[in-house]
Amino acid sequence: MGPIGDSYAAHGSPEHEAYEHHLGVFEQVIAPACEKYEITAVRADGIAHAGDINEQICRHVIESDLVIADVSGGNPNVMYELGLRHVTGKPTIHIGEAGQLPFDIASIRMIRYQRARSLLAGARREIECALEAGLRDGFELLTPARVLRGLQAVDGPSSSPEGSGSAVEAADDDAPGLLDGFVVIDDGLDEMIADTLAITKTVETIGALSDQSNTEMLDLSQANAPASARLAAVSRFAESLGAPARELNTVAEAFQGRMAALDSGVRAALGLIEMTPPDERGEGVKKFLHQLVTLDDAAQVGLSQIASFGESAGGMARLSRHLRKPVQDISAAVERMNHAISRMGDWADKARVLMRGTAE
Structure with missing residues (x-):
């Protein structure tokens, strides 16, 4: 699986050039390497059977004995399928064009190629070596934990039936399975919920400090206090705001990082749930879907609170230079939360649809 491009696009267009390039990688690199070991390589546009192409692709991704994934450019469809x-x-064997590799799967061993014909031949040989070693010694197990948290894959042998010439699922009794993957995701979601609660608590602290400062500034204004007195009050406010503002940005950064790490795994889990009949999903799936919705609801509350500080941040920074650093931290936290929660909303929307199907 990998980028395909558009064969019907105008010649010379980026879409048609992408089609030609990736077709060349398949025909010159992937297919010959597989053929050497009597493995049949199939691309999505080469599926011969009639039917729903999306369902066929998902079944190939899930059921095929082996997948070679070209992650060049971080194509969204490819990353979802991965x-x-x-x-x-x-x-799974991962390949990618040098300089076009997505940063968020950097921990995974990758066969890199360049477009020059001589270098494509080198990539083909590397794939052949990977296939030979995998068929002989067993393919390295890649679990959701390695993708979601950047952990090292669990070492364990896989086996192939004698004379089959194809890779099969690993038989290691200690190898993590699907439920283990869900546990990893559950743990990550629990940590995100804890982050959300910490963000809400910190926002409440900042709000209380702001209220105190506003009251003090109002009193000073009514008393016609000199500018130096008001500046001293602002300086005290800035000093008290510094620690919670830094904390807010730190927790928001952690929240955003967990979101990015979990995104592909959660989307994959939702895809598997969608393919599972509602009456076979079990209580664990219901809990998982409910957790996604609960997390989104809590995060939306926290975002609405933190957004109010973001709206007034510019005015605060203009009030005094002492407030610039706390305001920068608060503004950065708002931006991080906005970016992360947009993805979370997609999770929750899908979860709500699946929950309705499960309830039926």
Whole structure:
């Protein structure tokens, strides 16, 4: 699986050039390497059977004995399919064009290629070596934990039936399975909920400090206090605001990081749930879906509170230079939360749809 491009696009267009390039990688690198070991390589546009193409792709991603994934450019469809594949724990070989590799899967071993024909030949040989080692010794297990948290993959042998010439699922009794992957996601979601509560608590602290400062400034104004007195009050406010503002930005950064790490795994899990009949999903799935909705609800409350500080941040910074650093931390936290929660809303929307199906 990998980027395909558009064969019907105008010649010379970026879409058609992408089609030609990735077709060349498949025909010159991937297919010959697989053919050497009697493995049939299939691209999405080469599926011969009639039917729903999206369902066919998902089934190939989940059921195929082996997947070679070209992650060049971090194509969203490819990354979604890759997350779906990683949840299965089945063998996956990762390749990508040098300089076009997504940063968030940097911990995964990658075969890099360049567009020059001689260098493509080198990539083909590397894939052949990976196939030979995997068929002989067993493919390295790639679990959701490695994708979601950047952990090292669990070492364990996989086996292939004698004479089959194809890779099969690992038989290691200690290898994590699908439920283990869900536990990893659950743990990450629990940590995100804790982050949300910490953000809410810190926002309340900042709000209380702001109220105190506003009251003090009003009193000074009514008393016609000199500017130096008001500046001293602002300086005290800035000093008291510094620690919670830094804390807010730190927790928001952690929240955003967990979101980015969990995103592909959660989307893959939701894809698997969608493919599972509602009456077979079980209580664990219901809990998982409810957790996504609860997390989104809590985060939306925290975001609405923190956004009010973001709106007034510019005015605060203009009031005194002492407030600039706390305001920068608060503004950065608002931006981080906005970016993260937009993804979370997608999770929750999908979870709500699946929850309705489960309830029925």
